[in-house]
Structures are given as structure tokens and as C-alpha cells.
Amino acid sequence: MGIRPTSETFPLLLVINPNAGRKASSEQLAKTIQPALEGAGVPYRVIETTAKGFAQSYFRENIRQILIDLVQSLAVNPPPETEQQKNETGGGTGSRATTTATAEPPEVVLKIMIVGGDGTVHEVINGVLQGIHGSSSTDSFVNDNFRPKVELSIIPAGTGNAIATSQGVTTPQAALDRFLAGKSIPLRVVQVSQRDSTTSHTTTSNGDSTSNTTHRAWKPVLYTAVVNSFGLHCATVFDAEGLRSLGNVRFKASALKNIAFLKQYQARVELFGPVQKYDRPSHQLVTDTTSTTTFPQEQQQQPSVTLPGPFTYLMIAKQPSLEPGFVPTPFANTSDEWLDILAVQDAGRGQILSILGDAVKEGLHVKQHKKVEYYKTKVVEIETPTQGRLCVDGEFLDVAAGPEGRARFEVVSDPNIQLFHLSV
Numbered sequence: 529m530g531i532r533p534t535s536e537t538f539p540l541l542l543v544i545n546p547n548a549g550r551k552a553s554s555e556q557l558a559k560t561i562q563p564a565l566e567g568a569g570v571p572y573r574v575i576e577t578t579a580k581g582f583a584q585s586y587f588r589e590n591i592r593q594i595l596i597d598l599v600q601s602l603a604v605n606p607p608p609e610t611e612q613q614k615n616e617t618g619g620g621t622g623s624r625a626t627t628t629a630t631a632e633p634p635e636v637v638l639k640i641m642i643v644g645g646d647g648t649v650h651e652v653i654n655g656v657l658q659g660i661h662g663s664s665s666t667d668s669f670v671n672d673n674f675r676p677k678v679e680l681s682i683i684p685a686g687t688g689n690a691i692a693t694s695q696g697v698t699t700p701q702a703a704l705d706r707f708l709a710g711k712s713i714p715l716r717v718v719q720v721s722q723r724d725s726t727t728s729h730t731t732t733s734n735g736d737s738t739s740n741t742t743h744r745a746w747k748p749v750l751y752t753a754v755v756n757s758f759g760l761h762c763a764t765v766f767d768a769e770g771l772r773s774l775g776n777v778r779f780k781a782s783a784l785k786n787i788a789f790l791k792q793y794q795a796r797v798e799l800f801g802p803v804q805k806y807d808r809p810s811h812q813l814v815t816d817t818t819s820t821t822t823f824p825q826e827q828q829q830q831p832s833v834t835l836p837g838p839f840t841y842l843m844i845a846k847q848p849s850l851e852p853g854f855v856p857t858p859f860a861n862t863s864d865e866w867l868d869i870l871a872v873q874d875a876g877r878g879q880i881l882s883i884l885g886d887a888v889k890e891g892l893h894v895k896q897h898k899k900v901e902y903y904k905t906k907v908v909e910i911e912t913p914t915q916g917r918l919c920v921d922g923e924f925l926d927v928a929a930g931p932e933g934r935a936r937f938e939v940v941s942d943p944n945i946q947l948f949h950l951s952v
């Protein structure tokens with residue numbers, strides 16, 4: 529199912545999750561968002577989610593047709609180039625195509641506005657990327673001559689709203705103002721992969737016997753934009769799902785329970801490529817001179833840094849803030865190519881309470897606590913000695929014990945997916 533435009537401009541796709549946060553998004557849509565878009569002359573199409581997983585399946589199944597419809601509509605009604613578009617690649621409020629004087633392929637920009645929380649954003653990102661990429665490397669919809677952009681505008685209507693909060697957007701009106709002003713920045717996402725074990729048959733040199741060879745290529749499982757975690761944070765998010773009826777206090781209730789029955793979580797974490805480490809005496813990130821600069825990681829056999837565990841708390845983040853006031857990874861940047869690692873190994877109850885208490889005080893936990901280790905790196909792998917659970921943007925990934933279940937995180941850097949811009 530595609531989107532047939534009913535006006536000359538291809539519509540903004542307005543995805544709304546009526547179940548997000550305090551369930552006020554439908555009211556926000558009617559009272560604030562629709563009047564603002566109509567006042568600004570922005571055509572839009574509402575897509576209301578009806579269940580968990582709806583937004584992801586919708587975009588996975590329809591994104592190709594939607595982009596085809598967008599390209600066709602732009603061919604019929606090429607939008608006039610504004611002064612702003614002449615001067616910059618971002619900006620404007622309608623989905624559009626632009627061409628430069630140097631016969632470059634036209635720029636196709638699909639705009640999606642999400643009225644919901646991080647879970648809804650996660651679903652849209654995964655649906656779009658999975659739909660564009662297909663199930664194999666030969667099935668991709670993008671190539672050097674066709675590089676669509678998908679620009680996300682996030683109207684915070686969830687509980688944590690980490691992405692919007694990290695950009696200083698805390699109200700729907702602030703998000704709308706930025707959308708209408710056409711401001712956007714790149715939103716880099718993290719690809720989470722696991723080993724794909726496929727067995728192939730090979731014939732030996734004498735030609736009369738076969739043997740099985742196992743190839744273990746990395747296979748993308750999903751994409752995340754906020755945080756991946758292990759240990760206390762993951763257990764807290766997991767238990768909070770069962771407490772949704774409590775509303776926003778469910779995370780606090782779940783955290784208190786998991787701190788009261790604090791566990792240490794066995795795993796080995798490896799950082800590959802160049803690494804920066806927070807240096808407490810100088811209060812800054814410094815390049816770890818023992819880390820290798822050999823990259824990409826396929827050429828690097830040994831990790832630059834190994835954290836042996838056990839872990840009390842582990843975050844692999846792209847956003848500094850997870851909810852207003854809570855800033856566990858203060859140096860994380862939505863738009864850079866780094867992953868920020870916050871690791872707390874083998875800490876006691878008093879230590880973790882103190883660390884989390886200081887995480888609401890502008891990064892004081894990183895500055896002060898000896899148990900806090902903070903890194904920026906390019907690729908992270910985690911392996912657990914027994915079956916383990918990872919939290920990936922609020923979803924859960926159960927991993928098998930040992931190398932079979934090893935998971936890998938890296939920032940997507942495919943030049944053919946100029947996908948995410950965040951109107952903030």
C-alpha cells in the first residue's frame with residue numbers, strides 16, 4: 529500500500545501511537561499538531577498505530593512503494609526551489625526532491641512525524657531500514673543513483689522521550705516549531721548484529737568426499753537509536769514492562785526492586801578500533817594510546833580494550849539523556865560515529881545508588897565515581913558465559929551462551945542510506 533498524494537505536495541506522514549506515555553497523543557494531535565500543520569499549509573496523512581509492532585510492519589511492508597509514490601509525485605509536481613534549499617541540503621517542510629547544477633541524482637526526502645515515545649520511533653526506524661534493505665545484501669532498494677533521505681520529526685508523547693529530550697525538546701510545541709523552521713540534524717543509528725551460522729558443503733581436493741564448513745558472517749538483527757544495555761538497567765526495563773499500569777513511576781519502582789536484590793551479570797565486553805577513555809584527573813576524554821587504529825574491525829583480530837566483568841550496569845548509548853534530568857552518558861552525540869560506553873563492574877548496592885543519584889547531576893557520576901568507566905568506541909561486542917539478556921531500545925534480545933550468542937554493535941555508516949535527520 530503506497531501513498532497517493534491528494535495535493536501537489538507529497539504529504540508528511542504523521543505516525544501517532546495513541547497508547548504512548550499518558551495516552552494524551554490523540555488529544556495533542558487534534559488540539560496542537562493538526563491546527564499548526566494546517567495553518568502552515570503542510571499536507572499530512574495520519575497513520576494511527578493499532579498495536580505493538582504495527583508501525584514497524586507498516587513501514588517494512590510499504591516503504592518501497594511510498595518512496596516510489598514520492599518520486600512519481602515529485603516528477604509530476606517538482607517543487608519550486610526555495611532560497612533555503614539553494615543554500616543548504618536540509619530545511620523546508622514538505623517531502624521534496626532537489627537537483628544541483630552538477631547533474632547529481634535528485635535528492636528525495638520523505639518526511640515522517642512521530643507522535644509518541646522512543647518505542648514508536650524505534651519501530652519506525654526498524655521498519656524503514658528493514659524495508660529498504662530487504663532480507664539480503666542483494667535485495668537492497670538503494671544504490672548510488674537513488675539515495676532517499678527519511679527525515680524524522682519527533683513530537684514527544686511517550687514516557688522517557690530520550691531522543692527528543694537529548695535535543696532539548698521537551699514539549700510538543702517546541703518540536704513543532706523546529707519542524708516548521710525546517711531545522712534538522714543527522715540521527716545516526718546503531719546496527720545490532722549476531723553471528724549467522726550457515727553450513728556449506730565443500731568437496732575435498734581428491735573430489736570424492738565432502739565436509740561441512742560453517743561460515744559465521746555477522747547478520748543485522750535490528751537497529752537502535754537510543755540505548756542498548758545489560759545488567760541492572762536491562763533488568764529494570766524488563767520488569768517495568770510488567771508494571772505499565774503504574775504509569776511513569778514504573779521505572780522507579782522496577783529500579784528499586786532490582787537494586788534491593790542487586791545482581792552481578794557475567795559477560796565479557798570488547799571494544800574494537802580507536803577508543804577514547806574518560807580521564808578523571810583531567811576531566812576529559814583522551815585517546816587511549818594502547819588502542820589500535822586499525823579499522824574496520826574485520827582486519828582487527830584483537831580488541832583494543834577488554835572489560836572482563838562481572839557487570840552491575842552497562843550501557844552502549846547514542847543519546848546522552850534517557851528522560852528529563854537523567855543523563856547517564858553525557859558525551860553521547862546523536863550525530864557522531866561513536867558509541868558511548870558506560871560500564872560499572874562489580875559494584876555494591878551503596879555504590880550503584882550513589883552513581884545513579886549523581887547521573888541526574890550533569891555527569892557527576894562520570895567525574896567522581898571510581899567504579900564508573902566511560903569510553904567512546906566504534907564497535908562493541910558482548911559475550912555472556914550463560915544465556916543472557918540485552919535490552920535494545922526497550923526491546924529484549926535473549927542471547928545464547930558463549931560465541932554463538934555474541935552480539936555486536938556499530939554505528940551505521942552506509943553511504944547509500946542517508947536516512948535519518950531529526951527535525952529538532
Ligand SMILES: Nc1ncnc2c1ncn2[C@@H]1O[C@H](COP(=O)(O)OP(=O)(O)OP(=O)(O)O)[C@@H](O)[C@H]1O
Nearest residue numbers: 548549577578579644645646647648686687688689
Ligand atoms: N495502539 C497501540 N496499542 C498498544 N501498544 C502500542 C500501540 N501502538 C504502539 N504500541 C506500543 O506501545 C509501546 C510504547 O510506546 P512508546 O515507546 O511510543 O511510548 P512510551 O513507552 O510511553 O515512551 P518511551 O519509550 O519514550 O518511554 C511501544 O512498544 C509500541 O510498540
